[in-house]
Amino acid sequence: MTTSAVSLRGVTRKYGAVQAVAGVDLEIRAGEVVALLGPNGAGKSTTIEMLLGLARPDQGEVRVYGGSPAEAIAKGLVGVMLQSGGIIEDAKVGELLNLVAGLHKEPMPVGEALERAGIADLRDRKLKGLSGGQQQRVRFAMAIVPQPELIVLDEPTTGMDVESRRDFWASMHAETARGRTVLFATHYLEEADAYADRVVLMRNGKIVADGTAAQIKASVSGRTIRATIPGANLAALAALDGVRSVETRGDVVLLQCADSDATLRYLLASTRAHDIEVTSADLEDAVLAISAEQEALA
Numbered sequence: 001m002t003t004s005a006v007s008l009r010g011v012t013r014k015y016g017a018v019q020a021v022a023g024v025d026l027e028i029r030a031g032e033v034v035a036l037l038g039p040n041g042a043g044k045s046t047t048i049e050m051l052l053g054l055a056r057p058d059q060g061e062v063r064v065y066g067g068s069p070a071e072a073i074a075k076g077l078v079g080v081m082l083q084s085g086g087i088i089e090d091a092k093v094g095e096l097l098n099l100v101a102g103l104h105k106e107p108m109p110v111g112e113a114l115e116r117a118g119i120a121d122l123r124d125r126k127l128k129g130l131s132g133g134q135q136q137r138v139r140f141a142m143a144i145v146p147q148p149e150l151i152v153l154d155e156p157t158t159g160m161d162v163e164s165r166r167d168f169w170a171s172m173h174a175e176t177a178r179g180r181t182v183l184f185a186t187h188y189l190e191e192a193d194a195y196a197d198r199v200v201l202m203r204n205g206k207i208v209a210d211g212t213a214a215q216i217k218a219s220v221s222g223r224t225i226r227a228t229i230p231g232a233n234l235a236a237l238a239a240l241d242g243v244r245s246v247e248t249r250g251d252v253v254l255l256q257c258a259d260s261d262a263t264l265r266y267l268l269a270s271t272r273a274h275d276i277e278v279t280s281a282d283l284e285d286a287v288l289a290i291s292a293e294q295e296a297l298a
């Protein structure tokens with residue numbers, strides 16, 4: 001049996017009256033790239049802090065590569081990129097990276113870390129003059145310099161413009177291609193959709209959905225079929241098994257389907273439908289729907 005990279009069991013954490021994390025169970029296998037999604041205050045940062053040993057759970061157990069977070073970090077197994085802190089304003093980029101490398105047993109050469117983070121040209125610049133996006137890249141270089149098995153990133157692209165975000169994810173992709181395990185918190189659904197193997201959605205301190213982006217989309221909203229159907233019998237379409245709703249836009253019929261395959265077969269066999277398109281809801285629709293469901297249950 002392979003050891004999980006990360007294992008959280010029944011983890012809770014309160015701040016005063018606020019239940020920041022309310023019973024989280026999460027296993028992350030080696031090599032997985034996991035996005036932690038959720039609205040402000042969902043408990044993402046607190047969960048990350050507990051798995052890094054920066055906050056102690058009130059209840060439950062946190063394991064990183066079978067040991068405590070502190071042990072995993074001491075072994076250089078974990079690279080971290082947090083939202084703030086960790087930067088010495090008066091130091092030069094190269095000096096800071098040397099300092100971090102010096103704390104680890106088998107760091108990669110600093111020049112290589114800078115190269116991989118796309119900031120080789122900033123080596124002799126002081127941290128305080130850098131833009132927010134450049135500072136984020138320095139944090140990323142700090143995260144990878146220990147050659148960690150697991151990289152944990154809390155909202156890594158906050159403050160970056162579109163181009164920097166794209167470059168950042170290209171650098172990140174090179175790390176995941178090397179088989180590293182990655183957990184990142186984000187507010188950008190498209191980042192979760194594009195870069196994660198698995199999406200974990202948190203709300204009010206709990207995990208409310210966990211699966212691939214495709215599964216999460218499918219679990220909520222099924223698919224939409226759009227087709228031109230001359231003389232469509234809308235009542236017959238609405239009565240089909242697996243059809244949730246029917247709308248028309250002129251000759252075009254939109255069918256919300258739980259089972260789009262069966263509906264497609266029917267359309268092709270029994271109607272004059274043409275120009276058929278099948279689309280799945282995007283992750284944003286799914287997240288909104290799950291959040292609304294949770295709201296209704298609360």
Ligand SMILES: Nc1ncnc2c1ncn2[C@@H]1O[C@H](COP(=O)(O)OP(=O)(O)OP(=O)(O)O)[C@@H](O)[C@H]1O
Nearest residue numbers: 015018019020038039040041042043044045046047
């Ligand atoms: N150190 C703290 N002291 C007091 N309350 C805290 C502390 N850290 C977190 N909280 C509270 O716990 C809840 C969860 O916060 P957390 O930062 O984990 O959420 P998040 O999902 O990371 O949110 P965001 O997307 O805004 O970063 C919030 O209500 C927050 O105000």
